[in-house]
Amino acid sequence: MKYAYYPGCSLEKTQxxxxxxxxxxxxxxEQELIEIEDWNCCGATIYMSVKETVSLAVSARNLALAEKMGLDIIAPCSSxxxxxxxxxxxxxxxxxxxxxxNEALAESGLSYSGKTRVRHPLDILVNDIGIESIIHKAKRSLNGLKVAPYYGCQIVRPEKGFDDRENPILMDKLFSKCGADIVYYPMKVRCCGGMLMTTFEETALKLNKELLECAEKHQADVIVTTCPLCHMNLEGYQDKINEIYNTNFKIPILYFTQLLGIxxxxxxxxxxxxxxxxxxxPKLKSIMEVQYV
Amino acid sequence: MAHLSIQSAGYMSKNEAELRRIFLEQVNFIPAGERIKRCIQCGTCTGSCPVSYAMDISPRQLIALFRAGEMETIMKSRTIWICASCYACTTRCPSGIKITDIIYALKRTAMEKNYLSQAKHVQILANLFVSNLMKYGRLHEGTLIRNYYLKVGFWKLFKLIPLAKKLYQTKRLSLFPKRINAYHSLSKIIKKAQEIDLRITAPPLEYSTDYVGYRALGEMKLEQRKGE
Structure with missing residues (x-):
């Protein structure tokens, strides 16, 4: 299958x-990703919350470009x-x-009829390609690695999408088939605070501390994420959380695509x-060192 | 539901009526926005919200205050700015109210009427985000964060040095923003959309801005709820 790839701003460099x-x-x-030429920022949560027609037109430009390509969009960033x-x-x-x-889009010769479907890589991997075909191509087993799957907010909410909104299980299914031991992680859809790390830091640090605490309590070797913002908060601010809360977290944060890549x-x-x-x-390290034929 | 109307609720101030008008206009553009009428004040939103403990007004109280004709209290609150858009409330609301979107509409109303709330730094960040997007077509995180801290307190930038260093060491720090090639065609779209935003006249409301309380929300059409 071919998809119109929409990386989004944070995937360009920081993530x-x-x-x-x-x-x-x-x-x-063997899936083809064709990056949308000259895509623009989708506007993210911030833009969406302050302007109406402008923010919709800005994000619709990307949908219109994908429609012209005749492909569905694949957007890894939750936002x-x-x-x-x-x-x-x-x-x-x-x-x-x-x-x-459409009136606004017409200014640059574009129009959007509403056909582009927006898909998330997790949805495509599990529901289209299928876990069985992925396992068929697997070269390594996760061998009892304790994984805490963290879905965050925006791929499962607000509308009913490709997974359950309160207890999503696609990553659980995928990685347990890959040999991982999925730990009990009741915080899997709890918010990390997102941009609050910039605007209300104290609150965001507390939210992330709770997420890390829960993973540690259940002895997770790794937290896997699906969102650049969750990733940044959990990874980039772990030191600060340790400093403020006098904790000693050292939990590696991996994208689910990185773990699957291994x-x-x-x-x-x-x-x-x-x-x-x-x-x-060390456990994940030893898995990564396994040489395959 | 009609018999619950508070007949003696009284009239509201001019400012309150204006705030309600702007807010309800926004609500009109939210799919299923009219469900705000159905709030049963159960508090599921507040209980589901991961940041309600840090709010001055709970999400449930937002709707109660709106009904009571206290829009101004909402506009000055910290609540609408601390919402992280996690949609937990929207998912769980037993009446199907799009609470996160309602909070967006409240934010827009506050921005439009220039309410400088206790959380004006959020507005600063939002404005910088918008200007960053207008200028380059894509978000450049480094520029956004730098400009933000230059406005809200440049000394805080020093605290970010360890993080910036790590980003640099792992080749994740991009120093300069880059414009997309189609920048001009994007700005044409934005300019047109801004014009449209100004001329939009919302379809006639079925809400009354003359009254507060349940009466202002019109009669609830119970039959609409069937088969949802």
């Missing part, structure tokens, strides 16, 4: 590990995913808004694992 691992695993699974999907929903339910947005036998550098702040635990 390059996500971008690199998505591209690599899709290549390995992009939810904003693009939300734009679709608003445009289909409020015809007046659809008309206004299973598929891809190298550390191809998966952007060299960009991680927190070194992987």
């Amino acid at each position: 390059r590990g996500y971008d690199e691992s998505v591209r690599e695993i899709f290549k390995t699974l 992009c995913f939810t904003i693009l999907a939300k734009t679709n929903r608003i445009l289909s339910q409020i015809p007046e808004m659809h008309k206004n947005v 299973v598929l036998g891809l190298s550390e550098s191809k998966l952007g694992l060299d960009s991680a702040f927190i070194p992987v635990t």
Whole structure:
């Protein structure tokens, strides 16, 4: 299958590990990702919350470009995913808004009829490609690695999507088939605070401390994430949390695509694992060192 | 539900009526936004909210205050700015109210009427985000964060040095923003959309802005709830 790839702003540089691992695993699974030419920022939560027609038109430009390519969008970033999907929903339910947005798009010779579907890589991997075909290509087993799957907010909410909103299980299923031991992680859809790390730091630090605490309590070797913002908060602020709360967290944070890449036998550098702040635990290290034939 | 109307609720101030008008106009553009009428004040939203402990007004109280004709109290609250858009409330609301979107509408109302709340730094961040997007077409995180701290307290930038250093060492720090090639066509779209935003006249409301209380929300059409 071919998809229109929409990396989103944070995957360009700060979260390059996500971008690199998505591209690599899709290549390995023989799926073609064609990056949307000259895509623009989807507007993210912030923009969506302050402007109406402008924010919808900005994100609809990407949908229109993908429609022209005749492909569905694949958006790994949770915020992009939810904003693009939300734009679709608003445009289909409020015809007046659809008309206004098309009027704005027409300024640059674009129009959007509403056909582009917005998909998340996790959905495509599990529901389209299928766990069985992925396992077929697996080169390594996760061998009892204790994984805490953290879904965050925006890929499962607000509307009923590809997984359950209160207890999503796609990552649990995927990685347990890869040999991992999925730990009990009741905080799997609890918010990390997102941009609050910039605006209300104290609150966001507390939320992230609770997420880490829960993973540690259940002896997770690694937390796997699906969202650049969750990833940044959990990884980049772990030191600060240790400092403030007098804790000693050292939990590696990996994108689910990176962990899957390890299973598929891809190298550390191809998966952007060299960009991680927190070194992987010895157990994961030993899995990664397994040479396959 | 009609018999619950508070007949003697009284009239509201001009400012309150204006705030309600702007807010309800926004609500009109939220799919299923009209369900705000159905709030049963159960507090599931507040109980589900991971940051309600840090709010001055709980999400449940937001709707109660709106009904009571206290929009101004909402506008000055910290609550609407601390919402992290996790949608936990929206998912769980037994009446199907799009609470996160309602909070977005409240934010827009506050921005439009220039309410400088206790959390004006959030507005600063939002404005910088918008100007960053307008200027480059993509978000450059480094520029956004730097400009933000230059406005809210540059000394806080020093605290970010360890993080910036780590990002640099792992080749994750991009120093300069880059414009997308189609920048001009994007700005044409934005300019047009801004014009549209100004001329939008919302369809006639079925809400009354003359009254507060349940009466202002019109009669609830119970039959609409069937088969949802």
